Amino acid sequence: MTRLGDLERAVMDVLWDSVPSTSDGVTVREVADALAGRELAYTTVMTVLDRLAGKGMVQRQREGRAWRYRAAASREAHIAQLMLDALDLGGSRDAALVRFARSVTGTEAEVLRAALAAEASGGGAGPGALTGRIEAPTSTRAERPTSADEAVDG
Amino acid sequence: MAYALHFTLTILACWGTAQVLARSTWSWHSPRAAIVCWQAVGLALGLSAMGLPIALGLSAYDLPPGSGLVALFDDLLHDRLPAGVNVLHLGGVGIGFGIGAVLLTTTVRSVHGALRAQRRHRDLLALVARDDPAVPGALVLDHPSAAAYCLPGVKPRVVVSAGTLSLLNPAELDAVLTHERAHAQERHDLVLLPFTALGRALPWVRWVRQAHERVALLVEMRADDKARELHAEAPLAGALRRFASAGHRITPAGALGLGDRDLDVRVQRLLVADEPRRLTVVTALAVASMLVTLPVSLFLS
Numbered sequence: 166m167t168r169l170g171d172l173e174r175a176v177m178d179v180l181w182d183s184v185p186s187t188s189d190g191v192t193v194r195e196v197a198d199a200l201a202g203r204e205l206a207y208t209t210v211m212t213v214l215d216r217l218a219g220k221g222m223v224q225r226q227r228e229g230r231a232w233r234y235r236a237a238a239s240r241e242a243h244i245a246q247l248m249l250d251a252l253d254l255g256g257s258r259d260a261a262l263v264r265f266a267r268s269v270t271g272t273e274a275e276v277l278r279a280a281l282a283a284e285a286s287g288g289g290a291g292p293g294a295l296t297g298r299i300e301a302p303t304s305t306r307a308e309r310p311t312s313a314d315e316a317v318d319g
Numbered sequence: 320m321a322y323a324l325h326f327t328l329t330i331l332a333c334w335g336t337a338q339v340l341a342r343s344t345w346s347w348h349s350p351r352a353a354i355v356c357w358q359a360v361g362l363a364l365g366l367s368a369m370g371l372p373i374a375l376g377l378s379a380y381d382l383p384p385g386s387g388l389v390a391l392f393d394d395l396l397h398d399r400l401p402a403g404v405n406v407l408h409l410g411g412v413g414i415g416f417g418i419g420a421v422l423l424t425t426t427v428r429s430v431h432g433a434l435r436a437q438r439r440h441r442d443l444l445a446l447v448a449r450d451d452p453a454v455p456g457a458l459v460l461d462h463p464s465a466a467a468y469c470l471p472g473v474k475p476r477v478v479v480s481a482g483t484l485s486l487l488n489p490a491e492l493d494a495v496l497t498h499e500r501a502h503a504q505e506r507h508d509l510v511l512l513p514f515t516a517l518g519r520a521l522p523w524v525r526w527v528r529q530a531h532e533r534v535a536l537l538v539e540m541r542a543d544d545k546a547r548e549l550h551a552e553a554p555l556a557g558a559l560r561r562f563a564s565a566g567h568r569i570t571p572a573g574a575l576g577l578g579d580r581d582l583d584v585r586v587q588r589l590l591v592a593d594e595p596r597r598l599t600v601v602t603a604l605a606v607a608s609m610l611v612t613l614p615v616s617l618f619l620s
Contacts, residue, residue, distance in 0.1 A: 170445050177446050220442055243447045244462050248480065250440055251466040262440070263502040263511070263538070265467035265495050265562070277464070 172213045173222075175200055180223065180236040190226060190233030245280040252277070322384055322617060323374040329367040329613045333360050336606060337526065341533055345603070347588050348595040350540040352604055354510060357534050359607035361513055365422050366614035369415045374617075376411025379403030383620040388412070421520060429516035433508070440470055444478065453489075454479055457496055465562055467495050475503035491558035494550045501545035507538045536581050543585055556589040 179199045184191050191199075197210040214234050217223040225232040250262060337360050340346065346353030370384055377387035379401055391412065394400050448458035457477040460466070465483045470476040477499040479492075487495065502508070514531040521527050546555050563582045 174446050222442075222446065240447050243443050244460055247440065247443055247447070247460055247478075248462050248464055248466060250436070251460070251468045251478065251480070252464065262437075263469045263471060263499075263507050263542075265498055265539075265558075 190235035326371040333364040350537040356607040363610040372411040373415030376408040425520040426516040469499040469502040471508035490554040494555040498546040501542040
């Protein structure tokens, strides 16, 4: 399990750090080549990408006989999402986390939400993966970043 | 009728106890006892809310609710309801079970929602959080805001942001980490869960929300106590102060950070050495156990 988690992280690092955001994704072969030091089998990389797609972390597009993969959201957007959770700004009423202290300002919340909104509206990747927990209609969320508050209550 | 009166009195006693608990300051020195009291009030209230309509529905039987229910189901099975039992009575029993079902389903929904959020959070952490030699055993999120929290579960995770690392000195950081580990070890998420669930079931009831806030604060105080056992008061109070001011530093004029009042209370508590009032605590625990015993014994008799 931890090994698989390590691999997932390594693959995401490739997608985030080695693939320019303008590219339309990479193939399994290209990811495997970028991870050459780990000597992974092609099928292993494919399995990991498949799992990541299942979790909504990567998006894929068919091109000819191969799939092209790209990160569903940037690393920064994921961190912003985690911080919103951590600072209890995600609008969730579930007691999912226990925090040390909350002293968050409105500005801070806006900055974090803006990070997500920018992600959602830019690049056409869509915020689908980002909002996996918050099952809001993605289009409305892109326009109104704060709608996550209401959306999660449903 | 006497049994319905018992349940009514228990409900009133719960309400009164909650009022006293919410205003009490002894609870700050014995957060664990206070948490037990709040749990007892919640449990007694839930049972009495179920018991009151059931007792009214069973008034024809002149039996305690427990054996009354057995008698009613027996009669229903054999289709021989006594003359005194009409549709209203059966409705009362139905409402009682309905309340129980609502309480149960909201709890299940809360658990489910929390588990889903935690799983998602855990997945994301695995991809973007990093280890840091400054905080062994904890995960670090590269973000300038200050956050420190515990992702509860069977394999709990303590997470701090890069903002926290730069905000706190090593002693303060250690105190915060101990605080978060206490949350994880004592499963404070489970302590809060019923109150969260109740808040979901009755979002318009002000004092349910207040009870949740009080218990959340007590849980923090409990974790503070664990941290001050291992470290001194000073680093923990320092960390709390820094968290409070970190909010203010970038607050535009007029805007208040959330939870500021609670932070003040926690800092004050750490600085003022005060003996726990044992007699008050023992009294409170006695009242709490009596509150629970009343409805439970009625249902069992």
